[in-house]
Amino acid sequence: MTAEYKVNGAVAVITLNNPPVNGLGHATRSAIVDGMKKALNDDAVKAVVITGAGKAFSGGADIKEFNSPKAMAEPTLHTVINVIENSTKPVVAAIHSVAMGGGLELALGCHYRVAAPGAQIALPEVKLGILPGAGGTQRLPRVLGLEMGLNMIVSGNPVPSEKLAKTALFNEMAEGDLMEAALAFANKVADVRPLPKVRDIKIDYPNYEGFLQFSRNTVKAMSGPFPAPLKCVEAVAAAVTMKFDDGIKFERELFVDLVQTTESKALRHAFFGERAASKVPDVPDDTPTRAIKSAAVIGAGTMGGGIAMNFANAGIPVKILEMKQEALEKGLGVIRKNYENTMKKGKLTPEKFEQRVGLITGTLSYEEIAQADIVIEAVFEDIGVKEQVFKKLDEVMKQGAILASNTSTLDVNKIAAFTKRPQDVIGLHFFSPANVMKLLEIVRGEKTGKDVLATALQLSKKIKKTGVVSGVCDGFIGNRMIEQYSRQAGFLLEEGCTPEQVDKAIEKFGFAMGPFRMGDLAGNDIGWYIRKRRYIEKPEVTYSKTADLLCEMGRFGQKTGAGWYDYKPGDRKAYPSQVVNDMIVKHSADLGIERRKISDQEIVERLVFALVNEGAYILEEGIAMRASDIDMVYLTGYGFPLFRGGPMFYADTVGLQNVVMSMEKYAKGRHGDAWKPAPLLAKLAAEGKTFN
Ligand code: 3H9
Numbered sequence: 001m002t003a004e005y006k007v008n009g010a011v012a013v014i015t016l017n018n019p020p021v022n023g024l025g026h027a028t029r030s031a032i033v034d035g036m037k038k039a040l041n042d043d044a045v046k047a048v049v050i051t052g053a054g055k056a057f058s059g060g061a062d063i064k065e066f067n068s069p070k071a072m073a074e075p076t077l078h079t080v081i082n083v084i085e086n087s088t089k090p091v092v093a094a095i096h097s098v099a100m101g102g103g104l105e106l107a108l109g110c111h112y113r114v115a116a117p118g119a120q121i122a123l124p125e126v127k128l129g130i131l132p133g134a135g136g137t138q139r140l141p142r143v144l145g146l147e148m149g150l151n152m153i154v155s156g157n158p159v160p161s162e163k164l165a166k167t168a169l170f171n172e173m174a175e176g177d178l179m180e181a182a183l184a185f186a187n188k189v190a191d192v193r194p195l196p197k198v199r200d201i202k203i204d205y206p207n208y209e210g211f212l213q214f215s216r217n218t219v220k221a222m223s224g225p226f227p228a229p230l231k232c233v234e235a236v237a238a239a240v241t242m243k244f245d246d247g248i249k250f251e252r253e254l255f256v257d258l259v260q261t262t263e264s265k266a267l268r269h270a271f272f273g274e275r276a277a278s279k280v281p282d283v284p285d286d287t288p289t290r291a292i293k294s295a296a297v298i299g300a301g302t303m304g305g306g307i308a309m310n311f312a313n314a315g316i317p318v319k320i321l322e323m324k325q326e327a328l329e330k331g332l333g334v335i336r337k338n339y340e341n342t343m344k345k346g347k348l349t350p351e352k353f354e355q356r357v358g359l360i361t362g363t364l365s366y367e368e369i370a371q372a373d374i375v376i377e378a379v380f381e382d383i384g385v386k387e388q389v390f391k392k393l394d395e396v397m398k399q400g401a402i403l404a405s406n407t408s409t410l411d412v413n414k415i416a417a418f419t420k421r422p423q424d425v426i427g428l429h430f431f432s433p434a435n436v437m438k439l440l441e442i443v444r445g446e447k448t449g450k451d452v453l454a455t456a457l458q459l460s461k462k463i464k465k466t467g468v469v470s471g472v473c474d475g476f477i478g479n480r481m482i483e484q485y486s487r488q489a490g491f492l493l494e495e496g497c498t499p500e501q502v503d504k505a506i507e508k509f510g511f512a513m514g515p516f517r518m519g520d521l522a523g524n525d526i527g528w529y530i531r532k533r534r535y536i537e538k539p540e541v542t543y544s545k546t547a548d549l550l551c552e553m554g555r556f557g558q559k560t561g562a563g564w565y566d567y568k569p570g571d572r573k574a575y576p577s578q579v580v581n582d583m584i585v586k587h588s589a590d591l592g593i594e595r596r597k598i599s600d601q602e603i604v605e606r607l608v609f610a611l612v613n614e615g616a617y618i619l620e621e622g623i624a625m626r627a628s629d630i631d632m633v634y635l636t637g638y639g640f641p642l643f644r645g646g647p648m649f650y651a652d653t654v655g656l657q658n659v660v661m662s663m664e665k666y667a668k669g670r671h672g673d674a675w676k677p678a679p680l681l682a683k684l685a686a687e688g689k690t691f692n
Pocket of ligand 1: 020021023056059060061062063064077098100101102103105124125128131132133134136272275276
């Protein structure tokens with residue numbers, strides 16, 4: 001059932017019932033119209049209340065239907081709202097929990113609205129790359145005023161209902177039981193005629209042209225590659241400048257255009273990708289979890305400190321263990337400074353500052369962390385060092401504690417085998433800066449307990465991360481793919497590019513930072529260390545030696561004041577380096593390579609398709625459960641442009657056949673072996689299919 005119809009005295013109650021959030025899919029829309037017909041045909045019914053069952057009034061149009069004919073099938077949301085607005089009997093929306101998007105638009109079509117406090121009210125369509133397409137841009141500014149209406153539509157951010165209590169959006173705030181209040185209200189207005197309609201409200205804003213122009217300028221400057229925010233402004237402008245019906249028509253046209261854009265498809269993909277990532281087929285939602293009431297982190301370096309902050313931010317006490325008092329004090333000092341900076345920016349109150357700093361303590365003794373529910377090791381990336389730490393943890397930690405490693409490349413199964421409790425061991429790979437970056441790669445070892453995995457997924461939500469599960473392999477999902485990207489970046493230098501040219505091309509594509517600026521930020525010595533291991537373990541894999549030559553020059557990046565670029569003291573700006581460019585040109589000459597001019601298109605394709613091909617292997621091997629998981633890793637941890645939806649989604653939009661064709665072209669060049677399409681990619685391309 002998608003909506004229930006009941007009569008309560010003289011009031012018909014239509015209750016949307018389409019879990020999880022009463023999305024207004026076709027069946028629900030039909031059920032609302034059926035309910036309205038029944039109510040209008042029943043002489044005993046004098047008024048109607050519309051509400052939602054469960055945890056929402058309504059979360060809006062059913063986004064899953066967007067690409068199907070059902071989205072346009074009658075009754076559309078427009079039809080539903082017209083039926084309600086034109087009803088000869090008063091219709092009251094009883095709003096609680098969530099009224100978003102089409103859900104709020106439906107409520108705006110009602111003659112009256114009664115709300116419970118604490119409900120989240122929003123027109124969040126812009127976050128999906130679209131705009132409210134069922135009258136929201138025309139009606140919300142009529143009840144909230146031009147400025148507030150526009151702000152809510154352009155930002156998409158939810159506002160608690162009580163903050164809107166004094167606006168024309170709500171006729172009444174329910175103090176006690178919402179349904180009781182809504183029924184009483186409906187009885188009270190049962191005989192009121194004519195019925196008030198939001199469409200009839202006039203927007204009174206004397207200098208609206210000046211305000212709209214200001215909004216256009218501001219929004220244009222802030223919306224980057226996304227077209228929706230500016231279209232939102234245009235639609236709201238129509239609410240002031242056009243007659244209501246023309247405004248609705250204009251809004252509809254903009255909506256239809258935006259739904260088709262790749263940017264919107266990418267945002268919808270990310271919306272569902274984020275939710276899908278937390279689902280593991282053999283770990284159902286009701287899998288028992290372990291309580292995490294306290295945590296410990298081994299290592300007070302940048303990573304350890306950042307990880308600890310996540311726990312403190314979530315209200316979980318955390319102890320950091322270090323070997324030496326000096327290192328411990330330094331680490332705790334950095335954390336304090338970080339919080340102080342946040343407080344100075346006004347993003348943390350002094351009370352919260354004290355509370356968070358107070359939740360993080362330090363120790364030099366393993367015995368003092370023994371009772372923690374979870375311990376995360378963030379020590380040097382060396383299997384010998386990890387062995388020592390995990391053997392010690394196995395010795396001291398209480399039974400049932402989760403033993404996690406923040407390793408970014410090492411074998412979690414091997415690490416688990418250092419203990420007598422491999423079921424309690426898991427990889428929790430945070431990304432630097434760990435208190436900021438959204439991604440948490442959750443590495444499931446062969447023997448990781450299902451309850452441990454379920455707990456890690458739950459924990460990722462608690463600490464506001466996007467948790468993505470990865471199987472065990474060298475580098476897991478993210479770093480295994482980035483290695484192929486970095487290899488191509490290195491080859492491009494040998495063949496004719498400068499670091500600046502590569503960075504600029506990929507940043508123009510939309511990456512937050514190109515590979516060389518990124519290397520300078522993260523520290524080029526980290527990759528050097530990993531490559532040295534690879535030269536022994538996988539001698540068959542070829543790398544450009546430019547990065548090694550750079551490290552031999554001591555140019556580890558920003559931390560040494562020089563890397564791929566030059567830096568000035570106290571300035572993070574990257575300046576192209578003559579010394580480095582000379583080194584690169586000499587290296588090409590030493591290899592006998594005639595340097596050539598390389599187009600931005602080739603740079604982008606080689607970097608991105610290298611990711612895609614490795615992603616296809618990862619998917620095929622089951623290291624990632626789904627293509628969208630890979631996309632979430634790249635969107636939340638590697639600065640892949642959101643408007644392109646992640647590497648796998650991007651490849652889908654390019655067309656896998658086109659991807660393979662480009663790869664065949666590059667296979668004829670140097671290191672052509674890197675361009676052999678992964679079997680899954682080749683198969684999907686041949687079948688005309690996509691990853692997602
Ligand atoms: C719109 O309305 C267009 C109109 O203007 C014009 C039309 C012509 N559709 O987030 P959660 C699913 S556009 C389909 O984990 P929470 C979600 O996928 C829409 N499914 O829960 C997940 O499914 P699963 C404008 C939806 O409690 C489950 O619900 N509306 C929709 O943390 C739970 O989601 C929005 O953009 C939907 N509209 O948060 C609202 N919404 O369990 C987007 C949710 O299978 N939604 N699902 O993975 C949200 O912001 C949050 O989901 C909400 C609940 C706050 C509602």
